[in-house]
Amino acid sequence: MSNLYRQIQARMGKTFVLLPPYLWMFLFFLLPFGFVLKISFSESIIASPPFAALFEYDADEGILNAVFRLFNYQYLIEDSLYFKAYLGSFKVASISTVICLLIGYPFALAIARSPKAQQPLLLLALMLPFWTSLLIRVYAWIGILRQDGVLNNILLWVGVIDEPLLLLQTTFATYVGVVYAYLPFMVLPLYATLEKQDLTLLEASRDLGSSPIRSFFDITLPLSLAGIISGSMLVFIPVIGEFVIPTLLSGESTLMIGRVLWTEFFNNRDWPVASAVAIIMLAVLIIPIIIFQNQQAKQEG
């Protein structure tokens, strides 16, 4: 009897704990994608909200009419701007991920191989910029990169250049901004896997005559694959939709899809096209997101 009671209590307890987050995420994270999909089939009209209804109830006939319009997608295919913007985002995201990995790996390894007592302090130093507003940190780069900015002044003073370089509103500025903003996302998961590594494996490899470089490629690198995947996805996926960095640093030099979506939505007030842009972005990102989630699940398991 008391056993049954305990079982019922446990079942109810589980429901009580899981239901709020489950319901919340379903309502406010999963369900909204359905509305984006729906409105991507709608027509842009001058009204509030600025899209035509998809379903119309015809009271005379007693039937529900539904019209799915595909022309928003057709428009995305026909106007090469969108394809170029997706491609631009893909290029910036891929190259930035590689640069973050190249800079972030030795950085993370250096922290993981530092004396244990120093590591919390180094991690704190790594986290601090991440805890301050992205907007403000990107804004700081404007002061560094513009024509009369810090970098040009230093280069002029040293005598490397004779007149200021055009740095801001270039592709270079885009990469500096993206790598800067997303580097901690790469370093943290890398550090987490590198820190757990069994150092005796490295000793064994060295004892058996491997050079430090060979040992790194045989042992350290393959054992940190989980961190590499997590870090790369944490950089690549959000950068695809990045809005703030291209808006503040790129000027007209780099076309990225996040900014196009923003312009369609806020400036042109074409919500159906903006929705279609979002749906295609989501479709492109589905595979990277699944890779990321499998990696997360593996780390738990």
Place this chain on the structure above:
Amino acid sequence: MPRFLKFSLWAGFAFLYAPIFVLIAYSFNASRRGSVWGGFSTHWYGELFRDEQILSAAWVSLQIGVMSATGATILGVLAAIGMVRFGKFRGRTLFAGMMSAPLVMPEVITGISLLLLFISAEQLFGWPAGRGMMTITIAHITFCSAFVLVVVQPRMATMDQSLEEASRDLGAGPVTTFLLVTLPVIFPAIVSGWLLAFILSFDDLVIASFTAGPGSTTLPMLIFSKIKIAVSPDINALATIIILIAALGLVAAMLLSRRRTD
């Protein structure tokens, strides 16, 4: 440590901190033109505290931040209990997916999808009537709870479960056990999670821009509208203050979690 690693450590930190120091230096620059050093001045700080617009936007952001962080912490901790203690419950894969996707989801997608949800719900049920602080808060709770889960889950997974078992064996119910045994152990992680959620909410520009309504301009929205047009020196002062607060918050979180683990 090999010389190369040492170099990348210091080069990495120099890269991360250079812009922050430039910003702080500029905030004390008397000259309006950023490039010229016009002497040390706290003029822009005074300007900042007389700017009604900035103060009211900061107040809006602060309120949204506290509500969002609190909501996200409750959901994140409940999710952590579910993920760590309930094993393979039905729908776990979907749940884990929904709880981790916001970590990487581009903000423009989260923003547009929540706005369209709010508008469609308003058409269907008349709720939420218009958009403002509440819709921004709902949006922030949604993406911040994923970050709280990331902070709390490992702490919960590594805690000594025999403590909970002992409490249950001695006759305490699950709720009492959670409040008296589990909660104190994972408390530092909860505080870190709350602070992280607060900062994420306080800093968010994109999702807030989509879900905001008239009269709910947050601080990042105001900063963005200012710096899009021109570099304004008072923003440097504001940035310095935000950096200082974030630094204090982070150090406090670290010290707290250290004391608890020792």
